[in-house]
Amino acid sequence: MAGLLAPHDSALDAALSASEAAGLPAIQVSPPQGKLLYLLARSLGARAILEFGTLGGYSTIWLGRALADGGRLLTLEADPGYAEVARENIARTELDDVVDLRVGPALDVLPELHAEGAGPFDFTFIDADKENSPAYFAWALDHSRPGSLIVTDNVVRGGTLADSGSDDPKVLAQRRLQEMVAAEGRVSATTIQTVGAKGYDGFTIALVKQ
């Protein structure tokens, strides 16, 4: 399925092998998930994309390739070593000029972005430190427009999302995210479970209404 519908070209292959060679954890989205992000961003005609959690730039490449002409992608990564690998991976694509990679903990970078007048973003992908997914969602919502999509990865966590007794901070944060999204009048959303090469997890997909 992945080979047929989400095939890799040499730049995606090179991004994964360079990331592995540099010792990055193999926690990027799977090829079908990357293709889903591409299709969603492409169907919106996205010109401004925001990503939390670059790692080696694998999802960045999928999303960058969905940009409409003249579009830009801003991606945030806390780890300078990972960011360096991502820069090299992105340089092997035609996306060098359209990707803006900012290094630092996202919560520190966001006020700078706000001060620069960043946004509104047509598409946001939240995939950094899971404990802060609710805070990133709130910021993304405030920097979106009607019609924007906000996609959050790793919300289902092997089904532990359903464990109301969990004391895992990542699970608690994803449970809080579900409650926050449900109570948020500005979005219409769903959470879809995923299974595949990356195990059992899920995406929350939120459409901004107003």
Ligand code: SAH
């Ligand atoms: N989106 C990537 C995978 C990201 S993995 C892909 O699918 O290809 C999660 C990333 O978030 C890691 O690279 C990690 O270093 C980064 N991260 C962790 N805490 C962060 C923070 N506070 N701010 C920004 N990035 C962070």
Ligand code: DHB
């Ligand atoms: C893991 C998976 C992810 O998709 C991610 O963004 C971070 C970590 C993991 O399997 O540990």
Ligand code: MG
């Ligand atoms: Mg993820």
